[in-house]
Amino acid sequence: MPELPEVHGYKVYIDSTSLHKKITALDCRDKRLLKKPLVDFENALLGESLTETVRIGKYLFLKTTGPKILIMHFGMTGRPNYYKDPDDRPRFGHIVLTFENGFHLAFENKRKFGWWELVDDIEDYRKETNLSKDARELSLEEFKEALATRKTDIKKVLLDQSVSAGVGNWMADEILYQAQMHPKHKVKDLTEAQIKSIYDAMKHIIETAIEHDAHYADFPEDFLIHNRKEGATCYHTGVEIEKIKVGGRSTYFSPKWQKL
DNA sequence: CACACTGTTCGCTC
DNA sequence: CGAGCGAACAGTGT
Known part of the structure; x- marks a missing residue:
């Protein structure tokens, strides 16, 4: 379930495996995954190399030696x-790039x-689609x-990815748990201090998750993620x-810890 | 078997 | 134009 920290890991992975190698083949088993005709991807990628990746939220942009950027x-x-x-092509590897060294992505x-x-x-693209800046780079003012x-x-x-790109379902629950904020609290009723505590929790969770390579089991014990399931109890209240x-x-939350 | 799950996108109302 | 809402999308896992 890729949210910001997982996609960050994918970026690191692709950077360390797939850059600066000429693309010799593109195989797509299911064209529904392509937002443009297959031939456009062939024209943009075959004979080119990936040069650099940029992650914004859950979106990964791959620059190439050609004029096009792959998302x-x-x-x-x-x-x-x-x-x-x-x-070794994975069972669900619906799109595969092959490089001149014989490896595949x-x-x-x-x-x-x-x-x-x-x-x-x-x-x-970011402006056309109303995608916010990446949550990791977003300022409190923004x-x-x-x-x-x-x-x-x-x-x-x-x-909403136009608010703080990269936050997904588990992160939203974690943010509100750490900020002690009920998930149904109306945004129009939030105080400045509450907004800041949500923002601080978001930053803390992102950096902690990236530090631990998005490996949930290694997160600090006071994180909701360990108890984000039915029948579990709140670390702080035991409820x-x-x-x-x-x-x-x-949505999982602790009713005693996160009051409306 | 019916439903949960995950993120985006669409169609609609206001 | 943009906020809000709910359904739709695919298909494996339970």
Whole structure:
């Protein structure tokens, strides 16, 4: 379930395996994952190399030696997989790049919610799609500004990629747990201090998660993620974690710790 | 078997 | 134009 810290790891992985190698083949098993015709991807990638990657939230932009920039979005179940033997193509490796050294980069996507796109310019794309700056780089001022026009539940707003790119379902729950904020607290009712505590929690969680390579089991013991399941109890209060729906998503929180 | 899960996107209302 | 809402999307896992 790739959110910001996981996609950060994918970036590091691709940087260390797949840059500066000429692309000799592109195989796509399911064209629904492509936002443009296959031939456009062939024209943009074959004979070129990947040169540099830029991550904004859950979006990974791959610059090439050509004029086009490849975007990978991993959806809910995606990950990259670099391998040598063609027989090792992963079961859900629906798109595969082959490099001149004979290695392959598979775009694994079990549930096919991920996709590839081609664009000319990252900033243009970011503005066209209302994608916020990456949560890791967002300032408190920018975060406040993004919340200023919003009225609905804080959890819903945190999931909006135009607010703070990269926050997903587990991170939103973790942020609100650490900021001791009820997921249904209305954004219009938040005080400055509450906004700051949400912002601080977000930053702390992102950096902690990246430090631990998004390996949840290694996170500090006071993180909700260890108890983000039915029947578990809150680390701080010992009270049972509750599961509710907010904005159609499953939401776990501690009713005693996160008051409305 | 019916449903949960994950993130984005669409279509609609206001 | 933009906020808000709910459904839709795919398909494996339970």
